[in-house]
Amino acid sequence: MARFFILEDVSYCYPGSEKTGVCQVNLELEPGTFIAVLGANGSGKSTLARLCCGLLKPTTGRVLVEGYSTANDDELKYIYQQVGMVFQHPDNQFVASTVEREIAFGVENRTRSSREIRRIVDEELARFGLTALKTAQPHSLSGGEKRLLSLADIWALKPKLVLVDEPLAMLDPGTKHRITRLIQDLKTHGQSMIWFTHGLAEVMTADQVLVMVDGRVVWRGRPTALLTMAEEARAWGISLPPATEVAAELGIDRSVIANENELVAALWK
Numbered sequence: 001m002a003r004f005f006i007l008e009d010v011s012y013c014y015p016g017s018e019k020t021g022v023c024q025v026n027l028e029l030e031p032g033t034f035i036a037v038l039g040a041n042g043s044g045k046s047t048l049a050r051l052c053c054g055l056l057k058p059t060t061g062r063v064l065v066e067g068y069s070t071a072n073d074d075e076l077k078y079i080y081q082q083v084g085m086v087f088q089h090p091d092n093q094f095v096a097s098t099v100e101r102e103i104a105f106g107v108e109n110r111t112r113s114s115r116e117i118r119r120i121v122d123e124e125l126a127r128f129g130l131t132a133l134k135t136a137q138p139h140s141l142s143g144g145e146k147r148l149l150s151l152a153d154i155w156a157l158k159p160k161l162v163l164v165d166e167p168l169a170m171l172d173p174g175t176k177h178r179i180t181r182l183i184q185d186l187k188t189h190g191q192s193m194i195w196f197t198h199g200l201a202e203v204m205t206a207d208q209v210l211v212m213v214d215g216r217v218v219w220r221g222r223p224t225a226l227l228t229m230a231e232e233a234r235a236w237g238i239s240l241p242p243a244t245e246v247a248a249e250l251g252i253d254r255s256v257i258a259n260e261n262e263l264v265a266a267l268w269k
Ligand SMILES: Nc1ncnc2c1ncn2[C@@H]1O[C@H](COP(=O)(O)OP(=O)(O)OP(=O)(O)O)[C@@H](O)[C@H]1O
Pocket: 014, 015, 017, 019, 020, 021, 039, 040, 041, 042, 043, 044, 045, 046, 047, 048, 088, 198
């Protein structure tokens, strides 16, 4: 299948900074793929996310979306339509005066039918539990509500590649569960996703995991392979699922325990 998204030896240095933000990252994505990028604080996850959507241009290397390069300003408009980003800190992202206008904002560039815009906005308000807040100001929302609004903004546009930067931060357990399922549904619609986080538990269904340390990819493979790599995970500053750690304490084979249900089943055996 065609690779529609390519990172080719991508590096980025922040102006004036001696530390490399991202160093020689390579990745090729087919449609409908779920990639997880794991790393400690400051390892370069958000920098890589900004490079993937064209907000930052590589210092060296290339980011290609269907052959279009983020280095070319006249190709960026097309790239912005294909790649949607849910920011780690959504505050700076909002442009409209109400929640419903915020969701409608991007949709208005896609369709002129006001009935269709209304339908999409109402659908996303309901999907993300924001209907009662539709006339609220985006900046007045709680941290978790802002996160939901930034997800709704991107869902309304249905980009081919969705980047989610720590999407579950600030969400309560019920909402976390709902959002995890929604994000995983993307794959069934043929959309691809890159999920940036420091916790493996969130991304056990990923097709491939990349681990970043100091801007470099130091390991890549299947998420289940990481379950037995406790020492490396500690050194890399990433967290393994709590159930895996408990299983190890109890002397249960940690390589098959990735969540509470699997732990309970193993205990009943
Ligand atoms: N605007 C900036 N100017 C200079 N350096 C920056 C800037 N933004 C980030 N950095 C540096 O680049 C490195 C990577 O930062 P980045 O935000 O990508 O990390 P991260 O993995 O997303 O961390 P976190 O888990 O805390 O969100 C850090 O050392 C950070 O201090």
